[in-house]
Amino acid sequence: MHGFSVVLSPYTLMLMFVGVFLGIIVGVLPGLGGANGVAILLPLTFAMPPATAIVMLSCIYWGALFGGAITSILFNIPGEPWSVATTFDGYPMAQQGRAGEALTASFTSSFFGALCAVIMITFIAPAVANFALSFGPPEFFSVYFLTFCSFIGMGREKPAKIIVSMMIGFALAAVGIDIVTGQLRLTFGFTELLRGFNFLIAVIGLFGIGEILLSMEEGLSFTGKSAKISLRVVLETWRRLPRFWGTALRSMVIGCWLGVTPGGATPASFMAYGVAKRTSRDGDKFGTGQMEGVVAPEVANNAAGTSALLPMIALGIPGSPTAAVLLGGLMIWGLQPGPLLFKEQPDFVWGLIASMYLGNIATLILVLTCVPFFAAILRIPFSIIAPVIVVICAVGAYTVSNAQSDIWFMLVFGVVGYLFKKLDYPLAPLVLALVLGDMAESAFRQSMLMAQGDLRIFFSNWLVGGITGLALFALFWPLISGLLARLRAPKARGATT
């Protein structure tokens, strides 16, 4: 309660809305991620009291978490890495003229995920923080392994094509400095390749530019023109959402878990989508415009993004890149993150937690009222909107690391994305491997260093053993379920996929 009195001053409330609004813009623009947005504004907050400053900065973060889904759904261009999984079903929905529904579902799910995470932070923060400490390299690797495994057999494409796509992703992830040996890999002497392939550049090119190339070929028309643009769509969607409570709960647990450990929002959204597809009754229809396929990743990524702040406050470990920047901010304001922060700076901590509640409510109101407006964007003729998208993509690619060469990489990725779609190769495994390949590799090699090459380290205690076991189970599930199906109905053939 004390926290709300810190936040509920007109000045703070105003800054909260400013933060949310900026955050949504940051989330919509690909490339300009939450971490960039917060980093740019951080020094401006020096003149404010820390509690007010963190309210504004964290509201940028909430806004970005919500806003990332908008372009994913409307244009198949993920505004943030954690919205990639939202494109799988969100974009097909928009193509069917259901953009309003998809947006409403996405925003409402985001709010649900964030709310659950805040409640967790409010009541069981210390216990959860200790859980985060039990994660060493083997545990991290088992989590990444589980993400990959829960993603196997996702697409309708041939398994061989999925593997090819994933391997290309791993190869791209290996470019740049190798953190374990400190050597450069696969740079071939090009200084432009030193920083490796940023995941965002690949996503902007593969999805954004690739999609535009495809649309151009199909005759310059977007198929989302009949999008309903009245606020009634919000209420109608709300009536249908409670059906997905099971998926929402599972995704929420995944999100909170990965946010705290800190695996991050991106793996959380992929894993939640994979799990939802496995467990849903309509699982095989995923990818064709199922609302459930939007709910799962959006609940998970907001739950993860929000709970990522917990280890930051309680332990001083950033759970996400944005949290890392906020953490730097704490130190600049003269606050020391860590277990003592709750005792020494109650105003600050409870103000932040109160702002999590209010900030998320503010964001929800703001984005929901804008749903008709967002959906109406699809009515703009393609010949006008396409150049705008290309420019935004290019600006986004440039802002990732202020490098001209990234715009060229983006265009190359665009052509690759177009070819992939033409040849019926799935993009998602490539993206997944690119974003997690690096982290999974470091975690694996760190574990191997620690265990001196002994693979049993992945079963050395109940936690890591449990996760690894679960991952193996998920990996072989298609085979197991296929065998079961064959036992039950011997005549049904080819069910093993």
Next chain:
Amino acid sequence: MRTRRILSCSAVMVAAAFAAAPAAAWEPSKPVEFVIPAGQGGGADQMARFTQGVTAKHSLMKQPVIPINKSGGAGAEGFLDVKASKGDDHKIIITLSNLFTTPLATGVPFNWKDLTPVAMLALDNFVLWVNSDTPYKSSKDYLAAAKKAGPGKFKMAGTGAKQEDQIITVAIEKAAGVKFTYVPFKGGGAVATQLVGNHVNSTVNNPIEAVAHWRSGKLRPLCVFEKARMPYKKKVTSTMAWNDIPTCREAGIPMDYLMLRGIFMPAGVSQDVVDFYIGYFKRVRGTAEWNNLMENGAFNQSFMTGKEYVNWVAAAENTHRELMRGAGFLAKK
């Protein structure tokens, strides 16, 4: 450009001769790009963004400072960018030890001599930490235990590979006749957390990276890699101040290591531009906020410019080359 510089140069001389007005010879005419050859949230990043903040708050410069992270290739991206911006008066870079270690370990073509040294802002300390659940009260106890356990049994976590943390680890190994398994992580925060979670046996974190865990009683400092104890006598925990941590020399490890937090510029800039930035950073260092930051992070507050700074950097480069040659970290030519 050239004539203008000559003109402004002569203006300085005139001003100096009459000693009437302060020498405001050169001032930035557009925002100054502050390159950070490291990722967001790290020590160098914090210092650069802090500088941006105090500059805006106290109007220390007429133009704003814009920090830009170029962390690719262990910072090589940032250094190469500054190297390529010859004669750019509006670009500065903050360095960490990767100024030396990255070119030596990877062979990426740059050297500090490709840049113009401006000033040393501070030096960052390194402390040997263990988890406070372990029985080791001094570095002697700890190293004896590591020796007894056998080579490679004790794990040392650190930031990156073939960088400062691993160099210090190798130096400890040589001095004490032990062998650690070095496990590299991406950032200092993650390293400290791994030690709190008891996944590794020790770290050589910078004070600011580990201080929160020390204060909450999770970590114990054993010794600092400095010639003399850190000067900060204010209590950090209920019983100890930074000053109470013995030096590793006292504890029998003849090793000291400090990390440069210094400012460089592109080559080919004139002396009055450099002088402007020296004056500017003196103003930054004069703020109360800077003093707080220094005390919180237990920094060594050395400040150097000009010849003295160049000599320090040259000596530091030699030290790094020797340490890295001894450890077998040099890139094969």
